[in-house]
Amino acid sequence: MRIAGGAAMVAAAAPLLTCSDETVAAADRAAEGIFRAPNLPLTGYKEKAVTVEEKQNTFEEITGYNNFYEFGTNKEDPKRYSGGLKTSPWTIKIDGLCNKPADYHLEDLITPIQLEERIYRMRCVEAWSMVVPWIGVPLSKVIERAEPTSKATFVQFTTLLRPSQMPGQTTSVLEWPYVEGLRMDEAKHPLTILAVGMYGKTLMNQNGAPVRLVVPWKYGFKGIKSIVRIRFVDKQPDTSWSLSNSQEYGFYSNVNPSVDHPRWTQATERRIGEFFRRKTLMFNGYADQVASMYAGMDLRRNY
């Protein structure tokens, strides 16, 4: 674990040491870039491109109650311990079965695409939920740019591995780095976004700065945070929670009130800020848009 961590550190430092014109330029852009730090104002995004009727959760709720085990397992830990994470410069490696594999600087990858505000429900597998005003871009636009080949049927995502700034990674609570995956049609679905902001500002570290996945019809843990790699593959990729406990967490992890988690019901949820439990909606209320992707699949087996 430590050796892997050390290797990642060396890899991260390497581009700075080479000092080519290109990396200097990238570092400059990062220094001035709109995603250079958390909580900076974002402008020019399309407001309420997709939204729900329900009341949004407050900024304090969304940034103070998080599952991000890289910073600890308590809900308050990510806010408390994520301050030291440096998110600039940030590179995303896009590779695997595609025509244009490359290391993209975050600014270069995101800024050519129109930013949109997407106000989505977020349903945690632990039976609580929120409504979050994300700002991001459709993942499909990023995928298009990399030109995946016809063999690419799944996409795997990887979180940053940097134990020196992510104290939870020094414990063995999960295997690090965190990995997640989607089927290609799920990844290209118009509701699936790469979020870079929330409440009109760049993402806070505890929410997955500088860039995270949001898949609103799936349980929250599918929304992998602080992404450094997107890889096109031809087999269903490993995902961290099913590696940890495959009985309880499957690859699909679609929100489904009729398939209970072995240790708690998924029929109801507590919306943060509300007293009474709500009924959980099939596909978290996005069934009209996404159910057709799973037609004919046994959702009890493919949980």
Add this chain to the structure above:
Amino acid sequence: MQKTAKVCVFLLCLVPFAWLVTRTLTGRLGINPVEDLELTTGIWALRFLVLTLAVTPVRRLTGWNRVIQYRRMLGLFAFFYVCLHFSVYVGIDQFFAWSAIVKDVVKRPFITMGFTAFVLMIPLALTSTKGWIRRLGRKWQGLHRLIYICGICAAIHYLWKVKVIIGSPVYYATIIGLLLGFRVLWFLRASKSFKAHRVTA
């Protein structure tokens, strides 16, 4: 003097409750207040259960015999916090949705464990008075050994509740394991010396 000490301990045992009430009334619970109430009452119930189970080992290991006079109070406080924990679950978390509660108790192993610990503590609390101790005579001690089962169920309840078994639930299970381990050791030693005694006699 002894009485003052007892009053002090009693008040001390109420501090977590008073602090929780204060936080509730002043709006200082966590972002998920229901979960905060549930976790806080649960952890204090477990802590008092540990303290109760620790009385006899502490007494035997240190020879501090007077500690025994706090055992009943600590046990009743464990029951008090368990009652709060259960009430928060039933009355606030589930808001008296009895069918959901029954399903939880039957289908969710961690809730089955917690519920078992709670139910087994009821007869112990009821028979904790001097009158019942006298009436039950030697049977009283047998009945109150149920607290060991409560300890085991409570430890498992916490272990099975978390998504990844690491940290705090493991520490509590270890401590409870040690406290019960002493009893097993003493029991084995006592029965051995009893047998040895019989052989020589």
